[in-house]
């Protein structure tokens with residue numbers, strides 16, 4: 001278990017980057033690097049983190065870092081693994097470099113998923129970290145395959161025609177686990193010790209590992225910047241974003257399933273869901289509650305836990 | 311002695327002299343950039359007496375702006391300080407502090 005007091009004080013991620021005040025993805029990157037066990041290099045898909053940490057001629061990174069496209073982040077990371085091996089064989093360098101590929105939910109759930117699938121199938125020793133702010137934020141809040149049902153985005157605006165996004169969030173962890181890899185985990189920056197533990201495990205795995213971490217975005221979620229960590233906690237406590245591990249195909253819940261908080265506790269803190277609290281949309285709110293509960297129970301079932309939310 | 315040029319000034323180059331692929335050679339160079347100017351109205355102030363050195367604020371800050379200093383204080387071996395040059399004033403540290411040792415105060419208030 002990660003103990004904050006004993007964590008390294010070395011900052012591999014520098015201040016002065018231009019991510020928004022209260023940015024959840026920023027927190028997830030800093031924590032991920034705190035979990036490094038030695039030399040580490042990153043490949044980063046386009047998105048808020050990439051754009052805002054590397055505005056020319058500045059960089060917030062104190063590790064080797066490559067900007068890749070959406071479609072090929074996992075492929076570039078795969079190439080990087082081979083490149084380090086080749087350099088070692090030639091005697092040009094020595095020792096293991098851990099590789100982490102980083103993408104937002106748009107770059108991961110949608111655009112980069114084929115390269116990621118290839119990386120998992122070929123068995124590269126890479127950690128793929130998807131920071132999930134539940135939309136394409138850097139281009140102005142467009143819906144992605146990770147946007148939850150009901151959320152208003154600029155391409156799924158809540159109004160007279162639709163009450164926000166109509167579709168459910170993709171089961172990304174399930175898709176990754178279906179590749180038969182040995183470590184997949186969902187996490188939340190609200191439960192930071194758990195997240196950093198998972199990151200450490202993912203790095204230690206010999207072969208591909210995937211971490212899907214929930215990272216609130218005050219701009220796109222229309223939330224108070226000070227609420228970023230709180231939201232990341234409440235998302236888990238309402239059952240909307242269950243955190244669990246899939247170790248060699250076996251599901252394991254990361255938190256003792258207890259009574260779930262009402263979903264309204266989560267929605268009321270965010271402008272993107274505010275329409276769902278209006279009386280005229282109570283059917284939609286009910287549908288979302290049912291769907292979230294069914295998903296939570298599905299995961300409890302996979303983890304062999306008693307299937308109850310009471 | 312003339313003031314050192316900022317990296318941005320040094321890198322104002324004609325395109326032929328630009329590094330290939332926009333490679334950036336100075337790790338962590340964003341430290342030069344003053345994001346503290348983004349703060350509107352409030353800034354965090356830490357009460358060293360209330361602080362229990364749990365370091366939650368330190369780990370949750372998105373801007374690496376809570377620092378752990380090797381400065382002994384009463385029974386503690388470390389102090390927790392705010393880096394106002396970079397702090398964007400989001401208020402997460404104050405919201406997450408379990409003992410309310412961090413308060414968001416007016417920007418103009420003088421803090422120790």
Ligand SMILES: Cc1ncc(C[n+]2csc(CCOP(=O)(O)OP(=O)(O)O)c2C)c(N)n1
Nearest residue numbers: 046047048104105106107135136137138139
């Ligand atoms: C192939 C391609 N299509 C579109 C863009 C424009 N674009 C830049 S950032 C971005 C949003 C990325 O969203 P996501 O991956 O969720 O990361 P976030 O910005 O939310 O951190 C888009 C669409 C691009 N750079 N490349």
Ligand code: SF4
Nearest residue numbers: 019020023048217219
């Ligand atoms: S738009 Fe969201 S993800 Fe992007 S920098 Fe701002 S808070 Fe972070």
Ligand code: SF4
Nearest residue numbers: 371397398400401403
């Ligand atoms: S207000 Fe925000 S940016 Fe400033 S020290 Fe606190 S958490 Fe960091």
